[in-house]
Amino acid sequence: MDKYCFLNGEIIPLTEAKIGIEDIGLLRGYGVYDGLAVIKGKVFRFEDHWNRFISGAHALSLNIPITPEKTKEVIEELAVKNGFDQRANVRLILTGGKTLNGIEYDFNKPTFYILVEKWEPLPEDYYKNGTKLITYRHAREWPTHKTTNYIQAVSLQDLRKEQKAVEILYVYDGEILECATSNIFLVKNGKLITPSDGILGGITRKVILELAKASGQYEIEERLVYEDELKTADEIFITSSFKDVVPVVNIDDFEVGNGQVGPITKDLMQAFAKVTNMG
Amino acid sequence: MDKYCFLNGEIIPLTEAKIGIEDIGLLRGYGVYDGLAVIKGKVFRFEDHWNRFISGAHALSLNIPITPEKTKEVIEELAVKNGFDQRANVRLILTGGKTLNGIEYDFNKPTFYILVEKWEPLPEDYYKNGTKLITYRHAREWPTHKTTNYIQAVSLQDLRKEQKAVEILYVYDGEILECATSNIFLVKNGKLITPSDGILGGITRKVILELAKASGQYEIEERLVYEDELKTADEIFITSSFKDVVPVVNIDDFEVGNGQVGPITKDLMQAFAKVTNMG
Structure with missing residues (x-):
């Protein structure tokens, strides 16, 4: 065709x-x-x-x-x-x-x-059992706009695959920013935390914030997020228009939380699927 | 044709x-x-x-x-x-x-x-009486390689023309780096000074360093150059494959040295013209 x-x-x-x-x-x-x-x-x-x-x-x-x-x-x-x-x-x-x-x-x-x-969906297993991120020290030149400059992202694809990671998380100056083509959320003590500055404002990110807010169940923090917080987070997930909500259970060489897809991640994945009518 | x-x-x-x-x-x-x-x-x-x-x-x-x-x-x-x-x-x-x-x-x-x-040469007057640079706070993502990412450079062309400048000088963290599509040299007390790191190694820059060295007349410093040094330099010029050696007599709102094209700049412009057979 x-x-x-x-x-x-x-x-x-x-x-x-x-x-x-x-x-x-x-x-x-x-x-x-x-x-x-x-x-x-x-x-x-x-x-x-x-x-x-x-x-x-x-x-x-x-x-x-x-x-x-x-x-x-x-x-x-x-x-x-x-x-x-x-x-x-x-x-x-x-x-x-x-x-x-x-x-x-x-x-x-x-x-x-x-x-x-x-649309090539990620393997079902990624959503069920979680995925891995690798971190890379980088900040995009025009972070708040979606320019066609993805040189860093494209050049890291081989490393990403070698490391069996779903995405590359950009960290800079001790701060967590965003993934190459996704945003990131952390869950800590029932709070939903996501970087606020120096990132592209993803639409899936926006919808997740709306859903979390509407549910009345979660405290939300949009703020500067430190790299150290990755190791103490209970849950982590990423969001993107082509991937929806993807749970993360490993970053580089460490496990996130207890290494399982967490309940708040699952709840938001479900809520998002309902919105897209894919649930 | x-x-x-x-x-x-x-x-x-x-x-x-x-x-x-x-x-x-x-x-x-x-x-x-x-x-x-x-x-x-x-x-x-x-x-x-x-x-x-x-x-x-x-x-x-x-x-x-x-x-x-x-x-x-x-x-x-x-x-x-x-x-x-x-x-x-x-x-x-x-x-x-x-x-x-x-x-x-x-x-x-x-x-x-x-x-x-x-090839569209710059106006003769630019070489005779010197040109202006504007500074802009920016460092390229992959400075040592000539990728096709010129988003910052292209987006500043209107400002450059408005300011009647020949080039945009990227400065970052108090350091002078390079222009959007040229390298920069300062002359101070007969010494030739040019940034060494975080820049694209231009070929005209390389030839100028070779010529200056071969002449035995100039001390050469390839090093970190501070933004403050722009104001105390005796002479400044830029180099590029499409522009050759271009004297700079104004930067933003100040004059370089005595505001005239200096003798060392003239000497190196002549030496370069000989090498390209354009002299």
């Missing part, structure tokens, strides 16, 4: 979707990105993703050549056209278009495209 | 040179880059550039699908074909090729291309 995408105003076959090699998204890595889930034909939390996307575009002075309504419509159309009736991964990419003078671009001629791809 | 480039093994018209939108160089900004000058038909310091390029490729585990001999030959052929008999800018770009699983790539299928573009 041929796959389709959306490139600069048109839905076209993915095999024909190409851009010029002078694009500043390539030459200078100048672009913003977003990753969304389309679930049973509907984009999950479209407005939140869109707001993040436009905030990144503004930060980079990029012109978004499409309305949110049209974007949502195209995503849902591509999900059908590509045969993903259950769930798919969506990527929005916006660059400055053709490079001028080696380092500039024409604001009025951006490159914008949408990919709707097969 | 049609322009040509080299893409994945072939010399083709630039208008036909396109790559798939799933390239990890676009989606994840994962690539290395180099910028060279081809002067009167010959690549300037090809071996130095190539060594830097392969060092970056190794750091990012990227496969270079071409030999240095072939690369040099293609560059020189493109300079002729594109009608640049005096001088041209050359860009080498290497990415991981098509993205796999959203964040990986096949080592054996990289994307590699070469652009040979019109």
Whole structure:
């Protein structure tokens, strides 16, 4: 089955979707990105993703050549056209278009495209028995925006696989920040704790905070989180639009809490699954 | 006149040179880059550039699908074909090729291309009467490698032009590092001073150090340079493969030295012009 995408105003076959090699998204890595889930034909939390996307575009002075309504419509159309009736991964990419003078671009001629791809769920066992993180000393350059700069993340994939880890946790200056493509939560004495600054505000993270708050069961702390707290946490989990809520039972060479997926993690995994209708 | 480039093994018209939108160089900004000058038909310091390029490729585990001999030959052929008999800018770009699983790539299928573009010299007045820099608090993520990540540099171009500056000088933690696409030198009491760490080792910078050493006239210090030293320097200049040696007489709101292009800067500009046969 041929796959389709959306490139600069048109839905076209993915095999024909190409851009010029002078694009500043390539030459200078100048672009913003977003990753969304389309679930049973509907984009999950479209407005939140869109707001993040436009905030990144503004930060980079990029012109978004499409309305949110049209974007949502195209995503849902591509999900059908590509045969993903259950769930798919969506990527929005916006660059400055053709490079001028080696380092500039024409604001009025951006490159914008949408990919709707097969969703590959993590193994069931990861959700049941938990996963491992490895830590790496790094802080992203533009942490609050989702730029296309994932050089550090991509370069660590071999190490991640070697170490049988699901994600790489960036720590910097004694602080826990975020994973390469996920956010992190700690549970301690029934409190839900997550880093507040120097991170990308994930949409799954946002929904988890909303659910935890609405349940009235958990105290929530969004704050600076120290690396030391990893070793004393009762539970840890990560969140991402393509992975949902994933329990973490090992970090580097130590076990988290009692090494089992904890009750609060399980509770929030269930609550999240209900929201996405995947539960 | 049609322009040509080299893409994945072939010399083709630039208008036909396109790559798939799933390239990890676009989606994840994962690539290395180099910028060279081809002067009167010959690549300037090809071996130095190539060594830097392969060092970056190794750091990012990227496969270079071409030999240095072939690369040099293609560059020189493109300079002729594109009608640049005096001088041209050359860009080498290497990415991981098509993205796999959203964040990986096949080592054996990289994307590699070469652009040979019109060299646009800076106005003569810049070399005669000097230029201005603006400072910006920033340190690049992978400073010793020339990755394609120039998000900070591109995003500052409007500010640079507004301030009538030729370049942006990155300073961090009280230290002078490098400019967005140039290196920096200070002259103090006849000594030549340049930052040693946390920078990209420019080839023009290297040649200037060689020339200064060979002349036997200057003491040279490659070391940590403090931001304070900008205000007490006698002379300042920057170096880059596309700009050669450019005198700096203003930084932000202050004058460098006596506000004139200094004698040591002039001497090294002349020496460099001789080496490139542009003198």
